[in-house]
């Protein structure tokens with residue numbers, strides 16, 4: 001390769017370095033809590049971006065997993081692009097019955113035991129609480145979003161979404177203990193955007209959900225299956 005061509009190539013690579021920062025959106029989610037209450041579940045927040053004008057490109061579906069172990073769903077919250085499949089492997093030595101009664105996203109995977117897995121496609125946008133009909137304390141969330149630009153924070157609330165074209169977006173932030181917030185942000189072509197936001201969890205009150213037939217888990221004679 002001629003020296004001038006190499007020089008041109010090096011110049012191109014070097015000029016591409018600052019450009020690599022294009023469309024990187026990062027931020028931090030915090031939760032306002034009741035006085036004296038520490039926040040321990042920032043990593044269960046979900047952040048996604050939708051264009052203010054027009055719609056986001058159709059996101060590619062993924063295969064995600066929420067396992068059941070020690071009567072606990074892991075992860076507790078899973079974000080997926082709409083149309084994705086979530087598998088629910090049972091890693092406990094006893095059976096679970098995974099269901100949701102959410103209107104438009106209701107399903108019932110039935111009772112199944114150790115080593116078995118069942119799948120569910122989440123074809124509607126929204127946050128779907130997922131429960132077990134045997135164990136009242138088991139709760140997970142599948143948050144299905146209409147965009148390829150989404151993230152879940154690390155434990156300190158910090159998150160990053162890459163590959164976002166320049167433009168104006170609505171930043172949606174969800175957490176199970178707070179009202180969802182939407183905040184407009186501008187993504188510039190020449191640098192990063194830091195989009196911090198605080199949600200208000202002070203009004204959160206735990207409410208025990210009902211079983212798949214709408215019956216209290218402690219009701220005498222309840223049909224657990």
Ligand SMILES: [Cu+2]
Pocket residue numbers: 071095096097132133134135138
């Ligand atoms: Cu269970």
